[in-house]
Amino acid sequence: MLKSVQLKNFKLHEDTQIEAAPITVFIGPNNSGKSSIFHAMLLLRQAASRNDQYLCQPPGGIQPPPSEHYLYSPNVIVDVGAFDEVVRNGRKDILIRLCGGTKAQGPTHGLNEASVDVTVGVKDNRLVRNSGSVTCLDSQANWELADGHPTQPNPVTLRLGGVRYKIRIADTFGLTQPAGFEATPGPPHETALMYSEFSQWLGSIPSKLLGSVHPIYALRGFEEWGYPITDRPPANLELMTLHDRALALPNALASDRQLKGKLSDRLEELLHISIDFEVIHPGKRLKIWAKHTGNKRGETLFANEGTGANQIPFIFVPVLLTPPNETILLSEPEAHLHPKGQCELTRILLTVARKENIQFFIETHSEHVLHVILNAVARGEWAKDDVALHYFENVEGTAQVKRLGINEHGQVDGGLPGFFDQSLAELTEYLGALGKR
Numbered sequence: 001m002l003k004s005v006q007l008k009n010f011k012l013h014e015d016t017q018i019e020a021a022p023i024t025v026f027i028g029p030n031n032s033g034k035s036s037i038f039h040a041m042l043l044l045r046q047a048a049s050r051n052d053q054y055l056c057q058p059p060g061g062i063q064p065p066p067s068e069h070y071l072y073s074p075n076v077i078v079d080v081g082a083f084d085e086v087v088r089n090g091r092k093d094i095l096i097r098l099c100g101g102t103k104a105q106g107p108t109h110g111l112n113e114a115s116v117d118v119t120v121g122v123k124d125n126r127l128v129r130n131s132g133s134v135t136c137l138d139s140q141a142n143w144e145l146a147d148g149h150p151t152q153p154n155p156v157t158l159r160l161g162g163v164r165y166k167i168r169i170a171d172t173f174g175l176t177q178p179a180g181f182e183a184t185p186g187p188p189h190e191t192a193l194m195y196s197e198f199s200q201w202l203g204s205i206p207s208k209l210l211g212s213v214h215p216i217y218a219l220r221g222f223e224e225w226g227y228p229i230t231d232r233p234p235a236n237l238e239l240m241t242l243h244d245r246a247l248a249l250p251n252a253l254a255s256d257r258q259l260k261g262k263l264s265d266r267l268e269e270l271l272h273i274s275i276d277f278e279v280i281h282p283g284k285r286l287k288i289w290a291k292h293t294g295n296k297r298g299e300t301l302f303a304n305e306g307t308g309a310n311q312i313p314f315i316f317v318p319v320l321l322t323p324p325n326e327t328i329l330l331s332e333p334e335a336h337l338h339p340k341g342q343c344e345l346t347r348i349l350l351t352v353a354r355k356e357n358i359q360f361f362i363e364t365h366s367e368h369v370l371h372v373i374l375n376a377v378a379r380g381e382w383a384k385d386d387v388a389l390h391y392f393e394n395v396e397g398t399a400q401v402k403r404l405g406i407n408e409h410g411q412v413d414g415g416l417p418g419f420f421d422q423s424l425a426e427l428t429e430y431l432g433a434l435g436k437r
Contacts, residue, residue, distance in 0.1 A: 025370065043055055115135045118131075141157060163183045220245065252317070
């Protein structure tokens with residue numbers, strides 16, 4: 001999970017520090033820098049998966065699609081254009097810093113988690129700085145790479161339980177890599193295997209932190225009655241375009257009965273419908289059905305259920321697939337939903353966050369979403385420190401971000417900027433119109 005994010009010279013952000021919590025919420029006007037936080041983290045994750053030296057796409061550009069059905073490579077999750085499009089005017093370098101923690105599959109030395117602090121510097125789209133630290137118990141490994149060269153020639157080490165774990169610095173966005181371990185005396189074979197697995201985990205912690213952020217895009221929904229059947233289930237659903245996501249989602253569900261069942265349970269809870277598929281020949285297309293409960297409508301095409309219903313699977317399925325202790329970047333969960341639906345969806349997400357230990361970064365313009373979160377604090381379901389509420393504002397082309405205080409009653413210090421004052425302005429205008437009659 002993430003503890004903080006810092007951006008320098010990235011889009012509107014001259015120097016922005018975000019303190020994270022299990023539920024981190026971004027509010028504020030359009031074009032104030034909220035989405036840029038998501039873009040920066042996704043660019044880092046994408047660059048780490050390529051394991052090259054470029055933040056934005058390398059000179060070769062976006063690779064061609066792996067099949068005729070998809071528009072883009074599944075490795076492309078965000079495309080913000082060239083480096084010049086995201087660096088602030090007059091600047092040539094960007095700095096991004098992430099702090100957080102990650103957990104291992106199994107415990108070693110009585111622990112299975114570590115904290116990591118990573119800073120990357122990018123100039124003219126190339127990685128020029130890679131520094132940070134990994135901390136386990138009382139042991140810490142610090143590293144720094146500047147202008148493509150480590151400041152210390154040998155691997156950095158962590159000392160745990162008499163074992164020295166070595167971590168080598170990389171000159172790519174993979175950041176670090178494992179370099180083995182040393183133990184005296186030499187451990188038995190079974191113990192050596194455990195140490196080796198632990199060494200692999202320690203050496204890849206920074207890239208694992210980058211890979212632990214999962215986007216749920218603002219644009220989502222089924223737009224067709226059915227979709228082509230692909231040769232194999234998609235490797236992931238975090239695809240850049242709505243077309244590719246809409247193609248991948250039904251194919252993933254059709255190949256995984258348990259996943260389809262979990263989605264149906266969530267849809268029934270929220271919308272009183274479930275989902276099913278039918279293979280149509282010829283043409284090999286998946287026909288998507290909605291089954292209604294509690295009324296006599298029976299089955300209908302899911303595409304005919306309306307925009308609100310159609311976008312819900314694109315929220316629930318990524319949430320269901322996200323492992324514990326990782327982070328979901330959720331853009332505008334309220335899109336196309338009635339206020340009651342917005343509230344019910346937010347309650348479900350809060351339940352999942354608590355039960356599955358999943359962190360949510362939520363970008364929203366909805367007071368209904370926000371009120372459900374604040375009411376959960378007021379009821380004692382979430383501690384006030386478990387919610388980080390950040391207000392964004394564009395001041396003469398620079399993002400100004402302020403964390404708003406929340407008390408134990410779910411009240412926001414100074415009120416909610418841009419929410420109630422807008423409602424009050426509309427009410428005043430309405431009353432003024434009535435007074436003229």
